Amino acid sequence: MVVTAAITALGGLLFGYDTGVVSGALLFLSDTFHHLSSFQKELVTSLLLVGAAVGAIGAGRVAERIGRRLTILITAAIFVVGVLLAAFAPVFGVLLGARVVIGLAVGSASMTVPMYIGEAAPPRYRGALVSFNQLAITSGILVSYLVDYGLSSSRDWRLMFGLAALPAILLFVGMLTQAETPAWLVTHGREDDARRVLHRLRHADDVEPEIDSIKEGAKRQEVSARELFGPRLRGVVTVGVLLAVFQQITGINTVIYYAPTLLKTTGFGSSASLLANVINGVVNVGMTCVAIWLLDRVGRRRLLIPGTCGMATALVLIGAIFALEGSHLTGAAAYVVIVALFFYTGSFAIGLGPVFWLLISEIYPVRVRGPAMSVATFANWAANFVVTISFLTLLHAITNTGTFFLFGFLTVVAVAYFTARVPETKGMRLEDISAQIEGRRVQPTGPQRSTRPA
Numbered sequence: 001m002v003v004t005a006a007i008t009a010l011g012g013l014l015f016g017y018d019t020g021v022v023s024g025a026l027l028f029l030s031d032t033f034h035h036l037s038s039f040q041k042e043l044v045t046s047l048l049l050v051g052a053a054v055g056a057i058g059a060g061r062v063a064e065r066i067g068r069r070l071t072i073l074i075t076a077a078i079f080v081v082g083v084l085l086a087a088f089a090p091v092f093g094v095l096l097g098a099r100v101v102i103g104l105a106v107g108s109a110s111m112t113v114p115m116y117i118g119e120a121a122p123p124r125y126r127g128a129l130v131s132f133n134q135l136a137i138t139s140g141i142l143v144s145y146l147v148d149y150g151l152s153s154s155r156d157w158r159l160m161f162g163l164a165a166l167p168a169i170l171l172f173v174g175m176l177t178q179a180e181t182p183a184w185l186v187t188h189g190r191e192d193d194a195r196r197v198l199h200r201l202r203h204a205d206d207v208e209p210e211i212d213s214i215k216e217g218a219k220r221q222e223v224s225a226r227e228l229f230g231p232r233l234r235g236v237v238t239v240g241v242l243l244a245v246f247q248q249i250t251g252i253n254t255v256i257y258y259a260p261t262l263l264k265t266t267g268f269g270s271s272a273s274l275l276a277n278v279i280n281g282v283v284n285v286g287m288t289c290v291a292i293w294l295l296d297r298v299g300r301r302r303l304l305i306p307g308t309c310g311m312a313t314a315l316v317l318i319g320a321i322f323a324l325e326g327s328h329l330t331g332a333a334a335y336v337v338i339v340a341l342f343f344y345t346g347s348f349a350i351g352l353g354p355v356f357w358l359l360i361s362e363i364y365p366v367r368v369r370g371p372a373m374s375v376a377t378f379a380n381w382a383a384n385f386v387v388t389i390s391f392l393t394l395l396h397a398i399t400n401t402g403t404f405f406l407f408g409f410l411t412v413v414a415v416a417y418f419t420a421r422v423p424e425t426k427g428m429r430l431e432d433i434s435a436q437i438e439g440r441r442v443q444p445t446g447p448q449r450s451t452r453p454a
């Protein structure tokens, strides 16, 4: 099972690498394509996010129809095509097109990978295994920073983009060795195949109960994708969408994509800014590991809520320092801001980062899981696009102080919402989670399966 999670999480690695690599590559594109305007640079960055939003919407349908495994195989193939197109782009337009193609694959991977792992994993370890994906995303970001840094002397932006072909090929080959998920097989009339897969993934005693529970879940959840926004599912769909939007409008990618830019304008040198960026990447990976260790022990809410409180504290602190010291920082104030940025990233990595992706793989009934995860993932990419495209403008319009206070305020709103609405799902079977969310009573089914209400 760990191998399965590791192979599929290559999709997460590509997600992180392809979103992170552009920050360094941008510096050298003008060597090849002369006179690039800032707008053209913004396009290279953000067209990937547009592609990802479209990919996320499309992948849900496709995963329902042809299965999770085949969808991930196609996604890996699209990754390879997009990455090679970017690496060998003869003209700027082709590079832009390649970023959209890579985006389609990133968006598709960002929902199909947690869905695949979520359905294949035993309830007891689901939190840790699904969050392998977030670990892969953060590792991909860190690797991209290191590659950018390592290739900066040769200014080889083509290789920066092109290296992503390796994990894409590995994902394709690795997925060939994996099976379709039991939930998809049962709901598509292939119970015997599901049984065979479950015998490989579970203890023999758990196989029949799980088949029954998937069937039971599918029967009582006779809903079509059209009903996603109907009264029965509206509540749970809204939870997923708001988690997605809060994950982005609390500002994580302004730090991931723009921290060096921000640090430079506040008085740090280039190398100090890049070093701080790499350390931030390490904090992101390190705290994600802590989250993986804790998610199935203490639960989702007990990481999500304190983590988001930590993010709010750091944002307000940074806003206050800019308010007191002005936008050019020196001495202790500069270091407090850096440490607060690390604290912010660490707090995200232990809570909202992994918990969003985990919860959207858990809270929806199996029949609508594909489309519902697509909607949440689409909302995540769309919100990411809006924040990314407007951040630099926002800094100009309302200053550093205003921007950080605004993110701080939105983060406080997020804490209030999570406290009121986000369910606890630790250790429960997926079918029981959706039953509970839809307000039905759940029978306890085993020692590890907590049915404690949220």
Ligand code: BGC
Binding pocket: 019, 134, 137, 138, 141, 247, 252, 253, 256, 284, 352, 353, 354, 357, 380, 384
């Ligand atoms: C988010 C990404 C973000 C990353 C940072 C993910 O959970 O969805 O937008 O770049 O975390 O670690």
